[in-house]
Amino acid sequence: MTAPPAPNAALRRPRIAVVDYGAGNLVSIDQALDRVGADVVVARDAEAFRDADALVVPGVGAAAPAMERLARRGLVDPVRRWIEARRPYLGICLGLQLLFDGSDEDGAETLGIIPGRTTLLGGAPTLPHIGWNQVERVRDHPIFDGIRPAADFYFVHSYAGSPTDPEVSLATTTHGGTFVSAVVRDNVVGVQFHPERSGADGLRLLENAVALLRTGAWTAGREPAGVA
Amino acid sequence: MLCRRVIPCLDVANGRVVKGTRFVDLVDEGDPPELAERYAAEGADELVFLDITAAPEGRGTLLDIVERTARRAFIPLTVGGGVRSVRDMRDVLRAGADKVSLNTAAVADPTLVSRCAARFGRQAVVVAIDARRRASGPQPAWEVVVRGGRDATDLDAVAWAERVVDLGAGELLLTSIDRDGTRSGYDTDLLRAITSRVGVPVIASGGAAGPADFVAAIRDGGADAVLAASIFHRRTHSITEVKEAMAAAGLAVRIAAEPAA
Numbered sequence: 001m002t003a004p005p006a007p008n009a010a011l012r013r014p015r016i017a018v019v020d021y022g023a024g025n026l027v028s029i030d031q032a033l034d035r036v037g038a039d040v041v042v043a044r045d046a047e048a049f050r051d052a053d054a055l056v057v058p059g060v061g062a063a064a065p066a067m068e069r070l071a072r073r074g075l076v077d078p079v080r081r082w083i084e085a086r087r088p089y090l091g092i093c094l095g096l097q098l099l100f101d102g103s104d105e106d107g108a109e110t111l112g113i114i115p116g117r118t119t120l121l122g123g124a125p126t127l128p129h130i131g132w133n134q135v136e137r138v139r140d141h142p143i144f145d146g147i148r149p150a151a152d153f154y155f156v157h158s159y160a161g162s163p164t165d166p167e168v169s170l171a172t173t174t175h176g177g178t179f180v181s182a183v184v185r186d187n188v189v190g191v192q193f194h195p196e197r198s199g200a201d202g203l204r205l206l207e208n209a210v211a212l213l214r215t216g217a218w219t220a221g222r223e224p225a226g227v228a
Numbered sequence: 229m230l231c232r233r234v235i236p237c238l239d240v241a242n243g244r245v246v247k248g249t250r251f252v253d254l255v256d257e258g259d260p261p262e263l264a265e266r267y268a269a270e271g272a273d274e275l276v277f278l279d280i281t282a283a284p285e286g287r288g289t290l291l292d293i294v295e296r297t298a299r300r301a302f303i304p305l306t307v308g309g310g311v312r313s314v315r316d317m318r319d320v321l322r323a324g325a326d327k328v329s330l331n332t333a334a335v336a337d338p339t340l341v342s343r344c345a346a347r348f349g350r351q352a353v354v355v356a357i358d359a360r361r362r363a364s365g366p367q368p369a370w371e372v373v374v375r376g377g378r379d380a381t382d383l384d385a386v387a388w389a390e391r392v393v394d395l396g397a398g399e400l401l402l403t404s405i406d407r408d409g410t411r412s413g414y415d416t417d418l419l420r421a422i423t424s425r426v427g428v429p430v431i432a433s434g435g436a437a438g439p440a441d442f443v444a445a446i447r448d449g450g451a452d453a454v455l456a457a458s459i460f461h462r463r464t465h466s467i468t469e470v471k472e473a474m475a476a477a478g479l480a481v482r483i484a485a486e487p488a489a
Contacts, residue, residue, distance in 0.1 A: 024348055027324030031299045060326075061349030126429050126452060128351040128398045132231040132273055132482040152231060152482040154274075154304055156326065156351045158398075175230050197304045197326060199268065199484055 013039045014213035017049030018056045019079070019095075021069040029058050029092070032196035036207040046078035053213050054088035055079070057095030058196075060156060063103035063110055063118060066094055076111070083113050086187045088218040090209060093157060096183065096190030100161045114185055116163040123176030128158040135181050135193060137171045142217065143182075143189055143208045144171075151201045153193035155181075160192050187219050231482040232446050233273035233453035234470050235431060236460045238263060240309070241281045243293050247458055257461040260293055261300040267460065268301040271467045271484040275305050276329070276401070276431075276455055282310025283332050283375060289316070291323040298324025306354055308401075317344050321352065329401055331356040332374040335381055335388075338395055345396025354431075355397040359385035359418055360405045368417050377405040389422045400430045401455070407435030409458070414441055419449025431455050438465060439473030446479055 016038045018029055030040045033056070043049040057079070059066055070076050083089050083099075091099055098110045103118035110118070121129055132152040137144055160179040163169060171182035173192070181192045189209070195202035212218040238245045238260050245263050247255035257263070264275055277297055279289045289310040298305050307320050308329030317328045328348075334341050334355055345353045358377055359370035370385035389400055402422060404415035414432045423430050429452035432445035436456035445451040459465050471481045 022318075024321040024352065025298075025324055025326055026322070027295055027298045028302070028305075028326070031324075032302055035302075060352055061347075065347070126230075127427055128429070129230065130351065130399055130429050131233050131453065133229070156304070158351065194304070194326075197302060199302055203302060 012214060013037055014053040014210055015039045015041060015051065016054045016056055016210075016213075017041045017043040017052035018058060019049070019075065020044050021059070021066065021073055021075060024060055026058065028194075029056065029196040032203060032206055033210070036203055036210050038206075038210050038213075045073055046075060049078075049082070054090060054209070054218070055082055056090045056092065057098065058092045059094035059098075061094060062105050062108070063094070063097060064106040064108035066098060067108050067110060070098075080111055080113070083111075083188055086219055088213060089188045091188070091190035092196070093192060093194060096192055097159065097161050099183075099188065099190055100163070103159065105159050113188060114161070114163055114168055114183060114190075115165060116161055118159045118161050120159055121157075121175060121177060121179055125176055128156060129175045130156050132198075133173050133175060133193075135171045135173055137182075138169055141170055141184055141189075142212060143184075143205055145208050147201050147204050153181075153191075153195065153198040153202060155193045157192060161190070229480045230452075231273065231480045232451075232474060233431075234271075234442065234467055234474075234481070235274045235276055235453055235455040236263075236267045236272050236467070237276045237278065237433070237455050237457040238297070239278050239280050239457055240290065240293065243290060245461065246280070247461070257458075261296040263461070264297045264301040264305075267467065268303045271471060271482070272303060273482055274303055274453070275301060277305060277307045277325075278329070279307070279309030280376065289320050289323075291319060294320060294323040294325060306401075308354070308356055313340070314343050314347050317348065317352075321348065327352050327354050327399070329354040329356045331358065334392060335372065335374050335383065338391065341392050341395040341397055345398070350396045350398035353397050354399045354401050355392040356401040356403065357385055357389060357392075358403045358405050359415075361415070361418070368421070370418055370421070373405055377408075385418070386421050386425060389426055393426045393428050397428060399428050400426065401433060402430055404434040408433070410435055411437035411459075413437060414445040414449060414451075414454070416444055416449035419445060419451050423450030429453060439470045442470050443473055443477045443479065446474070447477065
C-alpha cells in the first residue's frame with residue numbers, strides 16, 4: 001500500500017514548516033527536527049510553508065489567543081486548506097487541540113477538522129498535568145515504530161481533545177481520568193505530549209515522522225477514516 | 229501514572245554553573261549547555277536554569293546561554309532570574325525555555341503572574357517561593373524572602389502560595405532557605421503546609437543530601453518533583469541512584485530509554 005521510495009529518497013532531508021504564531025518556544029522543535037534529519041522553515045505566514053513537505057503546528061497555552069494570532073497572521077484558512085488537501089500535518093499539544101471544533105478552556109471556536117471538543121482533564125489529582133506519563137497505544141501506527149509500549153513522554157497541559165469518533169484515537173494516557181494523547185486521521189497526526197522534549201523516545205517519534213515523509217508513506221498509506 | 233520528577237538545578241552566574249549555595253562562596257561547576265546534556269543523558273526529567281546574578285545586577289536573563297542550553301538537551305527547561313515583564317518572559321520562551329520561573333518580580337508586582345499566564349498559559353508560569361521558617365509562634369510558619377534570601381517580605385509563604393496559584397501560577401518551585409546548601413534534608417513540614425493547600429504541582433528544593441531525602445520530600449511532603457544541585461554537580465549521588473531509591477519506595481519514576489545510536 002506504500003509507494004516504493006524514489007531512488008534518492010533516503011538521502012533527502014524533508015522540508016518541514018514549523019508554524020510560528022507567537023506561542024512560545026520554537027527552539028526545541030527546531031533543534032529536534034534538525035537532529036532527526038529535516039530542514040526546518042519557521043513559517044510566520046502562509047507563503048513560507050507553501051513548498052514544505054509537512055506542517056508542524058506546536059504551541060502551548062489557551063486556544064482563543066492562539067486562534068487570534070493565527071488569524072492576525074492570515075494563517076487560519078491556509079492551515080485548513082493544507083489539511084483538506086491531505087498534506088502531512090503534525091500537531092503538538094495546542095497544535096493538536098486546535099484541530100477540534102472548540103475548546104472548553106475559553107470557549108474558542110477552533111479549526112473543526114476532527115469532530116469533538118477540547119475539555120478539562122477529568123479527575124486529575126494535580127493540574128496542570130506536568131511531567132512524564134505513559135502513552136498507551138490503542139492501535140499500531142508507524143509513528144511509534146521502535147518505541148516500547150507505554151513509553152513515557154513529557155506533558156504540560158490542563159486540557160485535551162475528546163474526539164467523538166473513537167477510531168481517530170491512537171493512544172491514551174491516564175492522570176486521574178484517561179484521555180486521548182495521540183490521534184491520527186487521514187494525513188493528520190496529533191500528539192498531546194511534547195516529542196521535542198521527550199528525550200530519546202521523542203526523537204525517535206520525530207525520526208519516524210521524517211522517515212514517513214521521505215518515503216511518501218505519510219500520505220500514500222493513510223486511507224480516510226471510515227473507508228475500508 | 230504521572231512520574232515523580234528528578235530535576236537538576238543549574239545556578240548560573242556570569243554564564244557559568246556555580247555551586248548550589250546561593251550567592252555566597254560561589255564555586256565554578258561547569259558550562260551550562262555541557263551540564264544540561266550530561267544530565268539529560270543521565271536520566272534527568274527536566275532542568276531548571278536559574279540566572280542568579282540577573283536580579284541583583286538588574287539585568288535581563290542571559291538569552292544566548294539559555295538558547296545554547298535548550299539546544300543541547302531534549303528535555304524540558306525552566307528558566308528563572310531576571311524576568312520582570314511579559315516581554316521578558318516572551319524572550320526567554322523564544323530562547324528555548326518551556327517554562328519561566330518568577331520570583332522577586334512577582335512579589336513586587338503580583339499582577340505579573342496573571343499577565344504572564346493570560347499570555348502564555350498557566351502551564352508555562354512557575355512561581356519560585358523562597359521561604360524561611362519564622363522563629364516564634366506555636367505553629368510552624370514561614371515567611372517569603374526575596375533576592376536570594378537577603379530581603380524579608382513579611383508575606384506568609386502558605387498564603388502567598390495560594391494567592392499566586394489563584395493568579396495563574398501553574399507550578400510552584402518551593403525552596404527552604406533554611407535548608408538550602410545545608411544537606412540536612414528538605415523541609416517536609418513546609419512542603420506539606422503548601423502541597424495540602426494547592427492543586428498545582430510543587431517542586432521541592434533546598435537541603436538534599438541523599439536519595440532518602442528525595443523520597444521523603446514526595447512521601448512526607450507531597451512534592452510532585454524534587455530539585456537538587458550540588459549533589460549532582462559533585463557526583464555525590466547519581467540521578468539513577470535517586471530514581472532507584474524512589475522506585476524502591478513505590479514511587480512512579482521514568483526509566484529513560486537508551487539514547488538512539
